[in-house]
Amino acid sequence: MNKTFKIYAVIFIIVMVILALLEVNKKETTDWRKNFDINEKSPFGLYVFSHEAKDLFKNKLKKVDQVPYEYYNQFKKEPHNIIVIENDIDKESWKKILDQVSKGSDAMLMVSRMPKDISDSIGYYDSEISFEDENVLKLTDNKYQNDFIKLDKFPSGRGFSFIKPNVEILGKTVEKKNSDQANFIKVKFGKGTIYAHSEPLFLTNYYLLKPGSIKYAQDVFSYLPDRETLWFVKSNSKTSRFFMRFVLANPALKYAWWIFLGGLVLFIFFNAKRKQRIVAVIEPLRNTSLDFVKSIGNLYLQEGDFHDMMAKKAQYFLNKVRIDLLIDTKELDTEFAKKLQLKTGKPMEMIVEAIDLIKRAQDPYASVMKEDLARINKLLDDILK
Structure with missing residues (x-):
């Protein structure tokens, strides 16, 4: 016999035993209903x-x-x-x-x-x-x-x-x-x-x-x-005190009750035999690219090499301009600035400031501060939006 079916059967038996014990051990309470029943010894019986x-x-x-x-x-x-x-x-x-x-x-x-x-x-x-x-x-x-x-x-x-x-x-x-x-x-x-x-x-x-x-x-x-x-008189039959007396006294409710119990047993039986074994949850492989990027960024930040980070940001920007905007980046002159302004629609002041910062990033002898890195990062991201 299936183990799950045994568990359901034991639970069902326990519930029925508890109901039976409650019925047997329930305390007699005074029934104050006005029943006017000739067989009732309650206060309002006859x-x-x-x-x-x-x-x-x-x-x-x-x-x-x-x-x-x-x-x-x-x-x-x-x-x-x-x-x-x-x-x-x-x-x-x-x-x-x-x-x-x-x-x-x-x-x-x-x-x-x-x-x-x-x-x-x-x-x-x-x-x-x-x-x-x-x-x-x-x-x-x-x-x-x-x-x-x-x-x-x-x-x-x-x-x-x-x-x-x-x-x-x-x-x-x-x-x-x-x-x-x-x-x-x-x-x-x-x-x-x-x-x-x-x-x-x-x-x-x-x-x-x-x-x-x-x-x-x-x-x-x-x-x-x-x-x-x-x-x-109403009836000569003794009224049952069983807690299910109302259900069992009505044929329709009685048949519905037995059908419910039979259906419950069948459900437990077939559900226990047909229930699929639990499929283990397999965690998908994590995308570690973001973690890698964060690690590299933290490394640069700890080393304090703002110039190198600024040069890489400028190199990445110019590469995007060549590929996406089809603008030659060999000479970062006035002609380049005009083309970039036409393609992006950004103000010329922003573009000129960005070009100056790119040139500083490409100059190995230029002095670069943390604020310059933050400024170039914001400008280049805004231009490419």
Whole structure:
């Protein structure tokens, strides 16, 4: 087996082991999500209510995990009670519920966000929202006026507004800084009755386990007659706590996850076998001409032989003039100066000064200073530009 493939395989195994250990050893944290799941023991699940509901409805309660549309298409029912607690059901299912109510059934709808066409049918046009940290749910009926429940943890603050005249208010939300608003209403619909409560949070585990809270829930459901009751729940299956539960719960995401893992394994396998060996970097040969020139220049500078350097610069210049400008350099006279001025376009003063310096460089007995070398170097370079 290729050595690189072994390394990839070991890394992959280590990553999977780390994920498994994190899943096994992760600490239990309180889940404060408002899931309203009958199997959840988290604060805002319905586990407690689900187990107490049988006694509350005198063993006449039936939990239905089908949507109302499918259920009522399969079964024809006599007038009965219907309960919906924060269940996101479809529009056609809502219509089926209204149809059953119109035929004599009673519905207890505990939903914080009612679909608009359903709320219009019930008898209100909008819902108010408060952002207070806590409030009190209180019934307005005289026989229940002493029963209330305090919501001190994440209340939705929703209530009913623009209520039609035929709607009876059964409960309200009381807050310190805001005026009271209706949260529990009753309306006749055909032969039946609809009860709508905008704050289903009081049925969750967190509040039902508080002393005295169960009485409020009993009072709310006491409005339903003593007969068969259907509770349309979200699901009867236990929700997995595996960290990949959302991906594995959706077929499309699940197949994409397995395809990704399979593709990753294939990539590692083929990449390890086909990977080209590293090609050594060969440094190109250095051009040492520049280093040579610098060395020679430093040598002349150290020796202080400015005259010789000046003579070589003059010789190089005259050679360029002969080859590039085609001017005879035998005699550095006035005629030479005129030709050089015409060919280069430089001022005559510059050319005359350059010729004088060239003649000094060619004279072996002339005295040359460092400044003369710098001056001739600049002049000759400027003329040939």
